[in-house]
Amino acid sequence: MLYDELAEIIANLRDLGGDHAFVEAKRAETKLPKSVRETVSAFANTNGGVLILGLDEANGFEATGVRDPAKMEADLAATCSENLEPPLRPLIGTHRFEGADLVVAEIPELPQSTKPSFSRGIGMTQGSFVRVADGDRKLSPYEVQLMVANRGQPRDDEQPVSGTTIANLDNQLVETFLSRLRRHRGRAFADLDATAALRRAKVLIGDELSLAGLLALGEYPQEFFPQLMLTFVHYPTKSGPDPRNGTRFIDNVAAEGPIPIMVDEALLALRRNMKRRSTVRGSGRAEAYEYPEAALREAVVNALVHRDYSGPSLGTQVQVEMYPDRLVIRNAGGLFGSVREENLGVEGTSSARNATLLKILEDSPVPGSDRPICENHGSGIPTMLAAMRDAKLSPPRFADNISTFTATFPNHTLMGNDAVRWIGSLNEHGLSDSQCHGLAMLFHGETLNNQAYRNANDLDSRVATEELGDLVARGLLVPGGGRRYAQYTLAEDAAPHSSGSPAPVKHRADRREEILAALGDGESTRADLVAATGLHDRTVTRWLSTLLRQGLIEATERKFRSPNVRYRRTPQRTLDEPGG
Structure with missing residues (x-):
């Protein structure tokens, strides 16, 4: 890990006032804390x-340091390789920070x-943990079983x-299913009788x-599994x-x-309970x-096809919950195989927990049509995202637990009047449509984050x-969490009021005076200016480029992005002069 990245991570911890999902800090002056095994x-x-x-979290992440970093590195490496199964080989190193030695380990995902x-x-059942928010949570026996089952191809279906x-x-479902099999997979099924097929x-x-077979084509699967x-x-x-007023629900369907x-039946219930919204399209309304x-x-x-169908989950339904501000669809079993939250929406990304069920449903049509229930091409999430983009709605949020x-589908138009008015109040020219969409999401x-931004804009x-x-x-924007x-x-001075109305414009967009004031009559590197102004490195870089182009500053070298370049003011020009 580079020093700059470590400094950025620690600054973010201090801003947050606590650990977060990807970083854990511990005070460890003389010995390795017992909780390290859980965190790793x-x-x-x-x-x-x-x-x-x-780092001492109790005192604002003060750098208290490690007295014997070489021994701490060795103890941590031994814990990872000897006390954990399978053995882990994290990248461990010592960094000098604010006068103290910190031991830093980068733990890869297995x-x-x-x-x-x-x-x-x-042991596996009691000694397995998972990261949730800023803490370590022990996995339940069911979650451990899911992880073990996901090592290979589950056969529960x-x-x-x-x-x-x-x-x-x-x-009727069987007749349609067999007809499609013989029509589309004739070589394998055309000559077989119904039972053999x-x-x-x-x-x-x-x-x-x-x-x-029961779930896809059964007359009444709930006779055998009431909660499926x-x-x-x-x-x-x-x-x-x-x-x-004691109203428990507006509608309730099983x-x-x-x-x-x-x-x-789920789609019928959703249609019955959804409102219709009018939007302007061209010269008319839709x-x-x-x-x-x-x-x-x-x-x-x-939710129905990719849920977990192992024994412990057979008493759990798929749940669809509609609230005034969101729609939530939840199923048993997290993501399976190579699919991760970060690659959801990438065309072709697919991994089937229930391969046989999915294969049967490829030839099981939607009632009243010839369209199959699913296509098994990894197109489900991309279709969701595209439909939400076309409707100018925020993309759904996915959570794998x-x-x-x-x-979770948010219930608001992404570029509604309030969002458009607020973005206009920022007085930023040249924003792309996708950048406006990202701002509207916030x-x-x-x-x-990068994934949510990609999903919202198909980038x-x-x-x-x-x-x-x-x-x-x-x-x-202000980034947090490290690169x-x-x-x-x-950013604080760009955020709208809590009422949703635009914040007063504070001329946040023009940072030239701050950069020039920080330069004074001397010379400074970009890093010096970042430290003096408190601005993000990207912001300083952008305004240095502007000041150079306007002739208000000059550089000691031609390599503008080199960290060694120093900048100084051009004495013959000021911001008030033409061209400034």
């Missing part, structure tokens, strides 16, 4: 992270095939369901139905039931039957539902990084 396990089981030994990381002395026969299938498709395992259904609840307030029927149906269909199908996966209280990572960097350089884990917030 948590980082390895989540998204990786940075452990800093020698591959899916070797999780979970756990303490050998306690292929298990035969005791007591079932071919008579428990829905005849159902066995080859793994709808039947011997003479019993597989769980996948979908529940829909429309709540009257943002927090749920209304305590003022969608049962096979998956094609549950999808259909009406649309609060949430685009294409996005909701994909979210409901994903190992035991659950949640998709205006509405959404989380903004690749490089363009997103450049555009976010430009917003930082303009002084509109690797950067999340962005609005």
